[in-house]
Amino acid sequence: GSDQQQQSLKDDYSNFTNAEGKKISVSFDRLRQYLGAESQLKQHDPHPDDALIIDALANEERSKLRPAATSRKNASNQRKFSAWLKREGRESIVSRLTGTDEQQRSLQEDFRAFTKEEGKKVVVSFDRLRQYLGAESQLKQHNPYPDDALMIDSFTKEELSKLGSDSSSKRKSVLNLASNKRRFSDWLRKKGRGSIASRLTGSDQQQRSLKDDLRAFTKAEGKRINVSLDRLRQYLGAESQLKQHNPYPDD
Incomplete structure (x- = not known):
């Protein structure tokens, strides 16, 4: 906000730390940086299904501490391309990205038309989006209880965020576990x-x-299926610890 608003926030923070009797780090600069990235991502109006996937991937990239500028630029370009598709009355990225050869070909043709109109090379990282969609579709093949789905998806995203870009085998293991959990809940x-x-x-x-x-369940399946209940229990304990405070909703 304005200088006055930012100053009042600093004053409130000073009062808060005085009341607590100790210095408490809240990393305003990092939050400010994040809000700036968010506003950059939201400047285009993509297809709704594209927006969901693009934002989810951007969040995953950010949680893995990938180069922020690159991730932000890719997400912005993806949203920009999707917004162009929407304006031109063409189908979304997501609806064609992992579809038939014809659908994928039409997407490439649309992308060429988009870059030609832009007059410059635009990087949208289709392969990375396709990889992410593959992981998403693997997770969504079962129909678990809604509360389980929320817990499993949150846990899985946290586990994936801890992996490096070269951890494809570990990534597969995390996704398999998530699929098993969803299968059990289903x-x-x-x-x-x-x-x-x-x-x-x-x-x-x-x-x-x-x-x-x-x-x-394992008897019905006829084989042992690992669902890691202990790890989920540990995660729920951490979640409940995070939820013990009641901040403003927008914070």
Whole structure:
């Protein structure tokens, strides 16, 4: 905001640290930098399905501490291209990126027309988007309980964010685990049993019933399936620790 608004924020922060009796780091500069990146991403109006994937990928890239300028530029270009497609009445990137040969070819042709109109080379990293979509589709093939889906997807994104760009085998392992968890939750839902999240950190009886259901599930599958309940439980514990404060919604 204005100099006056920023000064008032600093004053409030000083009062807050005085009240706490110690210095507390909140990294305003990093938040300010992030907000600047957000506004840059939002300057175009892409297809809604493209916006979801582009923003999700940008968040993943940012969480992996990839070069911020490169990631931001790619996301901005992707949104710009999608906005152009939308204005021209052409289909979205996502609807064609992993489609038939004809769909992918038409996307490439549209991209050539877009870059010709721009009069310069524009990098949109189709391969990176395609790779991300592949991971997304692998996660979405089952229909788990909504609370499980939220937990599993959040946990998976956190795990993926810890991996480097050369960790393809580990990435596959994380995605396989996520798929197993969603598969188990899907089975629970179909059988009319409680969700994973509702019992994972519950009473001894609830946790025992979840283990019993997992045994029944693996027996029905005819093979051992790793779902890492302990790791999920640990994650939920960390989540609850993060949620113990009640900040302003926009913060």
